[in-house]
Amino acid sequence: MVSPTTMAAVRKSGAVPNSEFLLTAEGVRKEFPGVVALDDVTFRLKRGTVHALMGENGAGKSTLMKILAGIYQPDSGTVQLKGMDIQLKSPLDALENGIAMIHQELNLMSYMTIAENIWIRREPLTRFGFVDHAEMYRRTSALFDRLNISLDPDMTVGELSVANRQMVEIAKAVSYESDVLIMDEPTSALTEREVEHLFRIIRDLRAQGIGIVYITHKMNELFEIADEFSVFRDGKYIGTHASSDVTRDDIIRMMVGREITQMFPKEEVPIGDVVLSVKNLTLDGVFRDVSFDLRAGEILGLAGLVGSGRSNVAETLFGVTPATSGSIEIDGKPVVIDTPGKAIRNRMAFLTEDRKDTGCLLILDILENMQIAVLHDKYVKSGFVQEAQVAADCEEMARKLRVKTPNLSERIENLSGGNQQKVLIGRWMLTNPRILILDEPTRGIDVGAKAEIHRLVCEMARNGVAVLMISSEMPEVLGMSDRVMVMHEGRVTGFLDRAEATQIKVMDLASR
């Protein structure tokens, strides 16, 4: 075994040991209380390839990557870097040995500027040991030019949208000039345009001989960017193949161990009366004159580029950021919705896009997380929560959504991202809404669960629920919606019926 410091010194000297694999993990096992996250897993990353990692939510992908990035220590098994056994004891060890990682959850310091975030711990210094802010700005600009990102390095990260934060994370990871770059669902918050952009960056890096691990739940990305892929299921290694050898269905079968027949099980359901009617809704400086009708049983897709204001519209509809002008009618009656409480009383539900910031009660358990929105009217008798009843219904819901967890008293923090998302969907389904607003409902969700969620949404539509669904995933928008509304820079640029909606038409409206 070589110590990480030695290896780092060797790397600095430029004398890179030549081995076929950049990074390998053999027989790795990792347990968390109550869960075996990884069990005898093998993984090999070749030089100059993009290696995709596939698996259902909770399969252990992130856990393995965190081991490779020095964040977790494996319970057993070995990690080899360029053919040498190594024990990475901290993220610093990994970084110094040329392993950089983009985490599934954003890891940025919101109060600090973009430049400070990117160069933290590696700030350029002046002769006197002070941080050279001008040089740091220059380096960031150069990096952004290279990656074709247009952001001001002096902006604080807190001001950025989720997508731009993701771009900053990508730039930061690239700036390490590492040999191995791990990307854990980098595109879950991005729209097609940024994804294209990211792929250019990845191809560029691959050409330089860097090994890239790429985790995604988006099947179409796999064939576009990956050279090979490995599949995990329930913490076990299933196999590795070249992506040219297999079809999409093969992979899904390897991942879920069964056939998934239909991705978007959209069925025709009778469309009812107008439930929600929005007229000239405006939030000063953010979006203006948004008008649309939403009918019972209808699924209205809301498409647009990142930052087009879709999420803001949803937040305003739900009373999180009350509108400055415009009107909302429900069942033909004008309503004032200036708090989420009022929205819920009008039987609305809202799944937010950022599950960490506005969704999960991270340190509470799954049960508490699921029941919190439904306690306003149901399950409460003279102030007391009817534990047994609410627990039974939550378990039922969790089973329906196939939440993978030992039990409902597990902290939601310990669930994989996809499973957290399912719990949040469950939270809103329990409220039995008439109007359901979904903001990126399947972000970070695996194929199996995605089909499940789509089926559930359709089922709700069939029962007469009106659905407004924001999604940055074009196939999802096109596959699920009865109608598509497109936004650009805070304005609605058009509506498309299911029959006429195509990717090209949507993109055209989105960039107009």
Added chain:
Amino acid sequence: ETIGVSMALFDDNFLTVLRNGMQDYSKTLKGVSLQIEDAQNDVAKQQSQIQNFVAAGVDAIIVNPVDTDATAAMSKIAADAGVPLIFVNRQPANLNQLPEKQAFVGSDEHQAGTLETQEVCRLLKGKGNAVIMMGELSNQAARVRTQAVKDLAGKGDCAGLKIVEEQTANWSRTQGADLVTNWLSAGLQFDAVISNNDEMAIGAIQALKAAGKPMNSVVVAGVDATQDALASMSAGDLDVTVFQNAVGQGKGAVDAAVKLAKGEKVERNVNIPFELVTPANLSKYQNKN
């Protein structure tokens, strides 16, 4: 004249009587107004208050020192600014080096502890076990009064007095009660409770009563002769307390300050002695503090 007054702290029963004594007395004098500040037991805060008084241009300053060892710096500030300064109640360490236009009006804390202990010894007929309840350990009066008890124990009239335990109850009645209960539960045997002030002594009485001890079996002594203490004494619970003439001190201090402000001379050390209070002379003190 405007006189700035810096009190060591407001949350103290005795000092409250002193403060109100000064306030009331100043109202009887024409053209004298007091600006009273609370140093909250903080030496540095008190020093700053004096400087603030100087900046505000007061005619004289009265200080009830938080710590009598910290008075030299204060004397200097006042002397440099040419403002008369009176220390009240607690004797400054630099009493003998006080500059021009400065004086002390007050009593000797050691005497309080001595009077209290001597009477306890008399009641115990010179023999018995005693516990000491101390005030806040960082406080001057607590240390000096405690020291006075120890100086007497085992000597002369108090030859048979043995200090079996000493602890702090931070001047507080409830903490005093808790402390005595803790002692009783530990099986400690004692014939006298010598407390640094009346509040803790009353706490001790409450605890002894709650534990079912007959009050005539234990001598309880305090200092201050507060209203509550006198009431307790007339009820036959408290045996000894020591009267400190707060009103007299306040009056003396204001008088001295006014005189100095007018350019007249005053004595450097105006001592207003402590007086022992027992059930025998209780009635004399009923309306004094």
Added chain:
Amino acid sequence: MNNDVATSATPLRTERNRKRRMPPEASILLVLIGIALLYEALGWIFVGQSFLMNQQRLTIMILQVSVIGIISVGVTQVIITGGIDLSSGSVVGMTAMIAASFAQSSTWTRALYPSLTDLPFIVPMLVGLAVGLLAGFINGQLIARTKIPPFIATLGMYVSARGLAKWYTKGQPISGLTDSFNFIGSGAWPVVVFLTVAIIFHIALRYTRYGKFTYAIGANMQAARVSGINIEAHLVKVYAIAGLLAGLAGIVTAARAQTAQSGMGVGYELDAIAAAVIGGTSLTGGAGRITGTVIGTIILGVMTSGFTFLRVDAYYQEIVKGVIIVAAVVVDVHRQKKRKTR
């Protein structure tokens, strides 16, 4: 350790009869027992008597901290929402003064309101509770409406309420209280009040909507807001309750001492917060239980009694007290970590 969970085909284990995990306060209870047994052992060695087998001591151990305990129950709820209450000690002083001024007996010649003496004990009681409630309500309104940090809002109240307590009688103590008022501070009554309050709010936090919302706000305020919780209204409730309990503590303090003084309750806020945190309440919000707070409070009481019992020199007591507080939490944190990674 159920290895089978991750590998099982069914994604959700439905059996509800699985072994319940040890509640988090079990570990701090062990710390309490450890401290008590240590004193017991040291007692036999150095003092030759039992620490625990003494009715009187068992009472005083809790009695002397019951006022802290009452406050701490309110403070725990505040901390669970992610806030802090620095004002509780001052509110104790203010309430003690104001309540006591309506509880004076006519036999006392210097009553503050000579025409309002010998009132039934319910009057000072209600006045005191109202004063505490009002102080807490103001804290809550400031925090909810103006969005200033709870630290600042309650620091302001900490300073102002203490000032008010001193101003009320210009620092004069209020004595000569009626027997009916003093009753609530007599004997073990403060302990009864403390435990009653603890039980009520234990139930409120665990089994009512009030409790669920309190935890949700502390865990993630934004998520709680989107889930339809009226954050502002709830925070006002929580701080008002904390104020109410501080008011109750003030009444008990005055009744126990049979007098009210403006300096009452100084420093109690830190003890109360310490009791909550020792008992496992997280200062970042979202986690904490009343049972833990009760145990934390009792640890403080046991420690104090133990010092007197072992005749620890007054000058060492504080030094050791600081060390014990830290050690108790270190042991607790360590035990919890071990359980997690086991």
Added chain:
Amino acid sequence: MNNDVATSATPLRTERNRKRRMPPEASILLVLIGIALLYEALGWIFVGQSFLMNQQRLTIMILQVSVIGIISVGVTQVIITGGIDLSSGSVVGMTAMIAASFAQSSTWTRALYPSLTDLPFIVPMLVGLAVGLLAGFINGQLIARTKIPPFIATLGMYVSARGLAKWYTKGQPISGLTDSFNFIGSGAWPVVVFLTVAIIFHIALRYTRYGKFTYAIGANMQAARVSGINIEAHLVKVYAIAGLLAGLAGIVTAARAQTAQSGMGVGYELDAIAAAVIGGTSLTGGAGRITGTVIGTIILGVMTSGFTFLRVDAYYQEIVKGVIIVAAVVVDVHRQKKRKTR
């Protein structure tokens, strides 16, 4: 949640030339100026003299808070990391005692170490700094290694250090200090020390890696960790510096009073935290600046001097002080919010 919604769509690089935003402490500076002008106006109306045009008063306004200020510079850094330091006031007391015991003059007959009198002033100075540093180092180690909440670690130190200060001489004050030692507390020297310390750490926080790490840890500890920062080592540094500055404050306090007393510094920790928070430091970590802390400290000083100047009755002073603290922060928060949504 984006309550504070940005006005533009995807922000472009061309925005580089946008007007530099007002620094956050500008708003609290306006509050300070507002308070000062209010006093000035009231001064002319009620006292018939100027509040500000008085050299002596301008000095004492800062002088009386310079010890708080020195502590507050250290506490600000701790708060930026997301922690808290409750021990600073006690460390002031402990350091004052220990440092002073090495600064006694041979002319003083009751010297604690009669053989160690008349030492050059560098000895007590270094001893004091070392004591403070050690206390802070212990805080830091406890927090970094045992992962107990900073509140508890520093609460333990708060209790223990105060105990140690009392135990050191059994509560006796230490007097008869040498002139060379007293020098640092004389005249406006404490102000010089305060401002020097403030400038040094203003630079350290803004222009060094030490500063960047401090902000990064407070803004997002997880992000800092995965960026390769050694959190533990850095936290130890930050707490050690806070201790060192509290030690320095202790030396200045003793030199100013020309004596050391075990009760020195009681309650300073809250004042120091208040100064930082008034100055815009966020208790959730990640945000705060020394300039703001200096302004916050001066607000406290101006307030106190203003009370004496206007002859506000001491009983009202505290009540009003609490209100002003809250009002200052309310105004600040409100101004900042308005600027954001503009």
